[in-house]
Amino acid sequence: MIRASRNYLVFIGRCARxxxxxxxxxxxxxxxxxxxxxxxxxxxxxxxxxxxVVTGMSDEVSWGVYIANFTFLVGVAAAAVMMVIxxxxxxxxxxxxxxxxxxxxxxxxxxxxxxxxTVDLGRPDRFWHLIPGIGQLNFPASMLSWDVIVxxxxxxxxxxxxxxxxxxxxxxxxxxxxxxxxxxxxxxxWAISIHTVTAFLYVGLGGRPFxxxxxVGPRFLASAFAAGPSLIILALQIIRxxxxxxxxxxxxxxxxxxxxxxxxxxxxxxxxxxxxxxxSGNLHVASSKYxxxxxxxxxxxxxxxxxxxxxxLVAMVLLVLPVSRSLxxxxxxxxxxxxxxxxxxxxxxxxxxFIPTPLGEMIEYSPSLNETxxxxxxxxxxxxxxxxxxxxxxPILQGSLSKANEA
Amino acid sequence: MSDQPPPAPAKPGEKAGVNRRTFLRxxxxxxxxxxxLAAALSPLRHLTDFPSTEQFLQKYYKELKPEEMAKVxxxxxxxxxxxxxxRPTVRDLKPLDGVEFVYALNLTRCIGCRKCVHACVxxxxxxxxxxxxxxxxxRLPHGSLDLEKAEHNYAPESVPEKGYxxxxxxxxxxxxxxxxxxxPVHATWQEPDGVTVIDYDWCIGCRYCxxxxxxxxxxxxxxxxxxxxxxxxxxxxxxxxxPRSRGVMEKCHFCxxxxxxxxxxxxxxxxxxxxxxxxxxxxxxxxxxxILRTKRVFIQLKEEMGTSPRFFYYFDV
Numbered sequence: 001m002i003r004a005s006r007n008y009l010v011f012i013g014r015c016a017r018x019x020x021x022x023x024x025x026x027x028x029x030x031x032x033x034x035x036x037x038x039x040x041x042x043x044x045x046x047x048x049x050x051x052x053v054v055t056g057m058s059d060e061v062s063w064g065v066y067i068a069n070f071t072f073l074v075g076v077a078a079a080a081v082m083m084v085i086x087x088x089x090x091x092x093x094x095x096x097x098x099x100x101x102x103x104x105x106x107x108x109x110x111x112x113x114x115x116x117x118t119v120d121l122g123r124p125d126r127f128w129h130l131i132p133g134i135g136q137l138n139f140p141a142s143m144l145s146w147d148v149i150v151x152x153x154x155x156x157x158x159x160x161x162x163x164x165x166x167x168x169x170x171x172x173x174x175x176x177x178x179x180x181x182x183x184x185x186x187x188x189x190w191a192i193s194i195h196t197v198t199a200f201l202y203v204g205l206g207g208r209p210f211x212x213x214x215x216v217g218p219r220f221l222a223s224a225f226a227a228g229p230s231l232i233i234l235a236l237q238i239i240r241x242x243x244x245x246x247x248x249x250x251x252x253x254x255x256x257x258x259x260x261x262x263x264x265x266x267x268x269x270x271x272x273x274x275x276x277x278x279x280s281g282n283l284h285v286a287s288s289k290y291x292x293x294x295x296x297x298x299x300x301x302x303x304x305x306x307x308x309x310x311x312x313l314v315a316m317v318l319l320v321l322p323v324s325r326s327l328x329x330x331x332x333x334x335x336x337x338x339x340x341x342x343x344x345x346x347x348x349x350x351x352x353x354f355i356p357t358p359l360g361e362m363i364e365y366s367p368s369l370n371e372t373x374x375x376x377x378x379x380x381x382x383x384x385x386x387x388x389x390x391x392x393x394x395p396i397l398q399g400s401l402s403k404a405n406e407a
Numbered sequence: 408m409s410d411q412p413p414p415a416p417a418k419p420g421e422k423a424g425v426n427r428r429t430f431l432r433x434x435x436x437x438x439x440x441x442x443x444l445a446a447a448l449s450p451l452r453h454l455t456d457f458p459s460t461e462q463f464l465q466k467y468y469k470e471l472k473p474e475e476m477a478k479v480x481x482x483x484x485x486x487x488x489x490x491x492x493x494r495p496t497v498r499d500l501k502p503l504d505g506v507e508f509v510y511a512l513n514l515t516r517c518i519g520c521r522k523c524v525h526a527c528v529x530x531x532x533x534x535x536x537x538x539x540x541x542x543x544x545x546r547l548p549h550g551s552l553d554l555e556k557a558e559h560n561y562a563p564e565s566v567p568e569k570g571y572x573x574x575x576x577x578x579x580x581x582x583x584x585x586x587x588x589x590x591p592v593h594a595t596w597q598e599p600d601g602v603t604v605i606d607y608d609w610c611i612g613c614r615y616c617x618x619x620x621x622x623x624x625x626x627x628x629x630x631x632x633x634x635x636x637x638x639x640x641x642x643x644x645x646x647x648x649x650p651r652s653r654g655v656m657e658k659c660h661f662c663x664x665x666x667x668x669x670x671x672x673x674x675x676x677x678x679x680x681x682x683x684x685x686x687x688x689x690x691x692x693x694x695x696x697x698i699l700r701t702k703r704v705f706i707q708l709k710e711e712m713g714t715s716p717r718f719f720y721y722f723d724v
Contacts, residue, residue: 053630122612122654144591207621360554
């Protein structure tokens with residue numbers, strides 16, 4: 001027992017050391033991320049001191065880019081499952097080792113999610129009120145309590161699966177199937193649940209007709225399964241450029257077909273939503289009108305949503321055409337998917353739900369500089385985590401970091 | 408894994424132990440890092456309302472034993488005295504037996520003068536900067552209850568104006584409140600007398616209730632509330648009008664500090680035209696019971712939401 005924990009500590013120590021070791025590009029990249037993290041910490045210190053008044057939010061638009069980013073990133077985290085399913089259910093060999101990279105992305109995304117929720121709290125010092133036992137978690141009535149449980153559960157599941165598989169590889173021993181396969185299957189269901197529960201956060205609010213629509217859940221999943229694998233494709237492209245790790249084209253093309261199908265479904269569902277909102281023409285269309293066309297002279301979100309629509313449509317066309325089999329075009333397509341869906345789900349879903357207010361008032365929202373810096377800081381923090389995860393896991397998977405070569 | 412390239416051979420000299428140069432280099436990096444972090448955190452120097460240990464460990468309202476509550480009330484009185492220079496009376500007023508409060512508002516009478524808004528701010532120690540108000544008076548065009556046609560910032564020379572009617576909206580004290588359902592920490596709940604209250608010391612400030620409320624009745628303290636010292640209402644209730652902290656929700660609680668002692672809410676007392684009626688619906692002789700029994704038309708705002716408000720709008724017909 002003591003020996004096992006000593007071995008594990010040596011492993012952790014070596015991982016930590018290698019995280020600080022790399023070529024100049026690695027240091028430059030990590031340096032830039034660290035600077036953004038520090039700017040974010042500085043901005044958060046200001047918010048912590050003065051209150052959420054330093055954001056662009058108000059009683060009228062009481063959630064902003066924090067919750068928008070949170071929603072998007074829950075989708076990214078859930079999308080890791082789209083690599084797990086082909087590997088463990090359809091035994092797709094191309095993706096086998098890449099699953100770890102997908103799951104590590106999920107871990108980084110969940111860490112970002114938790115950070116985004118925390119910075120959105122008015123009283124982060126009272127987070128312990130959410131802990132069952134010492135706090136008062138309102139389970140199962142509040143969808144937010146479900147979200148707390150599923151997100152933390154998903155984080156633990158993925159940490160376990162990745163951590164166990166990597167440690168086994170490090171020790172050059174075969175992982176015990178019973179110790180991770182059941183968790184892989186739980187994680188598949190769990191991944192769907194995290195995004196469904198996040199959709200239900202919005203769907204469950206009868207007083208907000210823009211969100212109170214059954215299609216939000218399916219739309220969330222479709223857009224997540226387009227944006228998440230797009231991010232993984234880009235990450236893999238970077239991995240194969242800057243490390244010796246070999247990523248096969250076939251693996252990227254498998255991911256491409258996932259993005260392709262998801263994007264088609266996503267655009268289809270969006271069209272459904274738009275039709276229902278505008279054709280029936282009842283009073284509840286106000287938020288959609290504000291989003292797509294502008295309302296009573298207010299149209300801050302119109303350029304955003306049309307950018308998203310154009311990006312999504314161009315990405316969809318590129319994905320259907322054979323041109324996106326060329327990896328350069330595929331990269332472009334992935335960027336369009338990610339940006340398009342980020343806008344559609346963030347600015348395009350969270351914000352218009354508040355405009356007009358339930359009492360019919362038109363108050364617009366745009367994030368403040370401080371708020372934006374906090375967002376950049378959290379993204380930098382997430383990328384920093386993901387880079388470290390990759391920095392450690394690539395040599396383990398290649399065998400250059402293993403128990404055999406412990407000093 | 409067989410097709411992965413073999414591990415790169417270790418560079419010579421890499422395994423050497425800590426030498427002077429690497430030690431100096433890592434200390435320099437570490438030092439810079441600590442300094443940068445300290446600089447990033449520097450805005451925290453201006454933090455004035457960091458919670459004390461007692462405030463941080465404050466228990467949930469429903470878990471406080473009577474002797475603990477007594478201590479907490481004294482502590483809050485001390486805190487208010489320290490901040491405002493005057494000692495308030497903070498009480499934990501319990502709901503009265505056999506009472507269910509109901510509000511009725513006569514839309515025919517209301518002239519839109521907003522006196523209720525200001526009386527409410529004064530009574531309930533609402534922040535003046537930034538401004539927090541529990542009541543929003545809507546000006547609606549003759550013949551329409553479509554809230555999207557409502558004007559919130561009407562400012563004529565005098566009210567009422569021809570062609571309009573006025574509808575004050577505040578917390579509707581729903582029988583089926585969406586805000587209570589969504590709160591992740593039970594910080595807001597419905598009391599036996601029908602009033603939905605907030606434990607200001609338990610709210611985590613996620614603002615989910617604010618998103619859930621179909622009446623836009625909830626307010627968030629985006630900044631530290633500020634109340635002029637001479638304007639503080641010293642008659643305070645724990646779940647009522649005691650000063651709130653930054654980062655928590657608040658809303659109308661039917662002037663708990665008054666109504667649980669048999670007095671009327673401040674908005675009712677100030678109304679110059681008698682448009683506001685308040686009382687115990689379980690008492691058949693109360694004014695509200697009479698109104699709901701005899702008026703031909705009264706409405707609940709957004710009845711289709713299924714929230715079943717205890718706030719009724721009626722007309723003189």
